Amino acid sequence: MKSSIAFSMTAEVLRQVQSTIGSLPAECGGMLGGCRQSGLVSHYYFDGTAGRTTATYSPDVASVNRVLAADWNPRGVDLMGFVHSHPSGSMVLSGGDREYARAILDANPGLGRLLLPIVQSRCDANDFEMKAYVASTQPGDVNVQPVTIDVVDDKEDAGASMFGSLPMFARVGTAYDLRRMERSRIIAVGCGGSASFLEDLARAGLGEFVLIDPDVVGETNLATQQTYRHDFGRTKVAAIGTRIRQINPLACVVEYADALESLSDMDVSFVATTCLRDRLPAMTLLCGMTDNFFAQARVNRLALNFGLPSLCAQVYAEGHGAEITFTHPDVTPACHRCILASRYTAYLEQGFQNTVGSQGTPFVATAALNALKQLIALAILHHGTDHPRFGPLLRRIGSRNLVQMRLDPDAGLPAFAGLDASGDSFFCNDVLWIPRPAQKQPACPDCGGRGDLRVQVGRLSDTRPMRSCRTVTAGRG
């Protein structure tokens, strides 16, 4: 018996599969949804809380059922099947997989068929690969046959902008591509000094926020961060979450009052891709905004492994200057580690420790940095849109991936040496857009220094350990 049904999958679902289970070690999985009649897979839920071993994937039945009952069923999204990853070299359904398919089909007689793609992750195999099977019931057994899935382009433009009809955005309908903004997500690692950056992205129509920060608002934060007395004792993520919703009640905010180190790669992949509203995010920007070197370094590895654009920012000691580094796999050649190689050497080889924090930093430095961060975030978030101002901006910035600010004419930043404050037009609050190439010789331990960040997607089987810096210093001898 040949299966007559044809299956297709939107490019967006495929991209999400690649950037979750395709970039994590084997035996991860997710649920596929769409239209049973046409065979189109248009929805994906990454099962980031599944039970897994090196040999088995067991769906988190409770969370999968919750997504079906609370989200997919009410909107007419049919359950289509499950996708999961196998170790390198085994692209066929196991006996356990067949058993499981049969159990699902028996429990849901209306289903008829179940789509069961097997994926090989780039962590385990040389390349991402997907091979699909369709299972159907057969008396006493389950019938399984291979099936091809066509990938179809999905129009991001489909559907109207929800925010565009809100009175609050009446004056900025042309300032941003609100459709892109409302469907985009920021993952903010560090929500202290970046508080106003996050709030102001809500003013710019950003629709989805994932906030990660273990800190609680205290008295000294009043002078250094955008905080208020009524927030004392609350976590910073809860305080900012409240203010984002005060600005735009339709914004989705997920709050983690935890340090980044307590989140696994599965957790981060889950919050980067899971549906917070009726569709997958159009763009997920990962931001490292802590004064912790090791957290910033993990942000770099996470961005590389999951193919996410990223932005990292730091105020220098006492706010004499500040920097932003950013990556976009389509545009920039170097990772944050390439750009900041000497800092990695200082921390990892020379025992440097940053004890400065916000001590002695005037608020103007934080405010100026947040404004510039917003401009760069808008360039990244609008990338690929036809918005006349921000759509082409990232390509125009090009490889100028280290953005440095001088906030004091006597800051003594080497890059500004030629722009002496005694000259005509430069004084302070200057910005330099500095191109930093990939670090090829010796190769950057994180991105490989090949000048193409896309090749590193799915290559780190665990982003938590810091990769040795030894090769970096050896070349500097």
Ligand SMILES: [Zn+2]
């Ligand atoms: Zn399996």
Ligand SMILES: [Zn+2]
């Ligand atoms: Zn690198």
